[in-house]
Amino acid sequence: MGTIIEAKEFSYSYPRRDNQVLKNLNFKVEEGEFIAIMGRNGAGKSTLTQAFNGVIPHLHGGTIWGNILVDGVCSQETEITEMAQKVGVVLEDPEAQLFTTRVDDEMAFGIENLCLPREEIIERIKWATKVVRLEGFWDREPTALSGGQKQRCAIAATLAMKPKIMVLDEPTSQLDPIGTFEVFDVIKSLKEEYGMTVMVATHKSEHIAEYADRIMVLEAGEIVAFDTPQVIFRNSELLSHVAVRPPQVSALAAYLNSMGQNIKRSDYPLLIEEAEVVIRNLIGGASNGQ
């Protein structure tokens, strides 16, 4: 496996604005990684997701410095439509990106544009429907689906094009807990079963703690940290600085330490199961001491 995305001193400013919304980004993403992009609203997460397929700068204009190489191609110098075959970007607002009147038409739209033979198109629609578990919904109207189904439909519409990289911008912002869970479950399977490289901009710390390989933390357009969830979520100072909420169980460990306990940073739990172990150790110590 090699590097699939590489940003070199990439900066960007929107047209007629002086300030750079992305500043001097340097990073590498390996093939098959699951990357979460976190940070407060306005930190540049959405802008970055749109830089991968060249919507920035092709559609929005503005000025770029440096470049982002995606699968060996510079996304700023290549047509969006050509990039679309390498990178699938799912936008935040599911309604604006569902523009047909049937779920299967929605999924067909992208692959039809690639001029694939009819049998292949039908095959891929079937596959994408199965991955996002919308079987039985193919003749529904996208606008009549529930929030979670809409998001999954939008994911499938992009997925059907079989891009190497899937980029998702806040795919669960309007969803209830079960919808959020369903969407993250689908995203996880993209990586685990289909070997795709996945990048997700999101605020959902508990899910990221469970699924992501690495977290990229953006603050005012700059990368302030890019490391595993274990390292990022254990760094309470960093988190409060960039307004990212740690999973509640990590916050619990930090709270216990602030109350005089001495839990090692490397032992901060991210998942409920891990928290149980940490707490048992603490009170286990109690029973030994008594």
Next chain:
Amino acid sequence: MANNIIEVKDLCYCYVDNGPWCVNHMSLEIAEGSFVGIIGQNGAGKSTLMKNLTGLLRPTHGTIHLNGEDIADKPVAEIANTLGYVLQNPDRQLFADTVREELAFGPTNQGVSEEEVNKRIDYILKSVGIMHLADEYPPALSKGDRAKVVIGSVLAMEPQVIILDEPTGGQDYIGRYQIMDIARKFHDRGHTVIVVTHSMALVAEYCEKIVVLCNAEILLQGTSKEVFSQPEVLAKTFIRPPQITELANRMKEELGIHETLLSVEEMGDKVLEHIPSGE
């Protein structure tokens, strides 16, 4: 006991004739000055219920009393004087050229004097924390600021009750708390607050009363401790208690927890009780 400001009796609503009920025989009382959270899955009927309360939809069956008066024949614009409703998408609720004008829109419609309007605007700009944006063009603001402007513009009408429909969707961590803190501030001033949300952590932290909707019916209602102490019932509507509550439930016996814990601090204190150095 405070008066009930809202009384819903046997409310039913469906969008199409003979279609499925989107609100199915709901009865609900909301006490004046309370802070109520409404939770439930997408499509459980939360927004439909709220739209019935505000008169944007009219009940197929049943009655709604606001301050003891039936709202059936009242125009929405009149109900809005007592009951402010912040709809889900901020973008469709911004019509003015500047934030200041946006805030003035509601009170001006109410026929409030200019002097009073200005007084209210200044108060809202300050209490919502958007003073520095007073002369900006609302649609050009960031998502968090747009949400604050919309909430402020409803608050400027000084309604007795304020309903926030998914105010924190797509907001970051800080944005969520800022918005909920605004709601709390107005609650402390005596307003009744109703929040519709998916965030269990926020509900657990801010709301006194929780109403859980499931399949167009009221599944549960009670204080947040009462509601989150019934994970089996909540599971029916796929609601998971906050992570910390789940952890507490799992370690009930080991830690001798008898009640439902909702915050990191509560849980932390409980753990500390069981550690020798903490004793």
Next chain:
Amino acid sequence: MSILDYHYGDSYVHRMDPRVKMILLVLLTIVVFIISNFYVLVTMFALVLLVWKTAKLPMKNIVRYMKFLLSLVAFLIVLQGLFFSSGDNPVILMHPIIPDVVPVIGGHGTIYLDGILFGLVLGLRLLTLVCIMPIFTMTTTISETALGLVKLGMNYKYAYMTTTALNLIPTLQEETKMIMDAQKMRGFKAFETGKLMEKLRAYVTLVVPLVVGSMRRAQLMGVAMEGRAFGAMKTRTYREDLNLRTRDIVCGVFVMLLCIGVVYFNIRLGGWY
């Protein structure tokens, strides 16, 4: 639910080749414009209703259109009844309703039967036209329409732009309603209890937020379409193909003959009734 939205169904009209449907739509629209005889128009309207029934579309919608057009038609009938002037020998239904003693306008206000019928014809024509369009839009999906246009020789980019624009109409209707709701919730009374002029002025205030909103939406949609490789190749393939079946051709020819017959009768009968 918008009046133009696709209506799920599996009727013969739904399954008909979109090209045939498109051609028939244009043809019928022209014919309804041409015919002027009241009885022919009634027959035509009855036929449209029959198609409506065949397509299993909701009859309720027609009642809605009627309600919507009622005031306009009533206005046309009164106007034409009073001021009808063409025709050599108009039948007078009622002599001057304003007595001669009234100064200036006294002696005017003759009501002509021809005028009333002409008003009725105009109204019925409008109603028939309003009922024809949804037969197409409610039974044909966006992709079928686009594919039909492409097969009729249109460049696929234009075909999709046209159909997507059509699809925006129901979205705009919905958006308008949401903005109105938001304004009502801010104590804006004009929509509910305002006078006519206030209501009109209130509708004008909707324009700016609506335009801002649609532009944002259109831009997002553009991003989404390009993100799915729209326009990557000179041509594109289609999941489904159109095949012109014999019965579509037969049906098309039948409707065409019917149209010719209708126009023929209209000329033979002449006049308004």
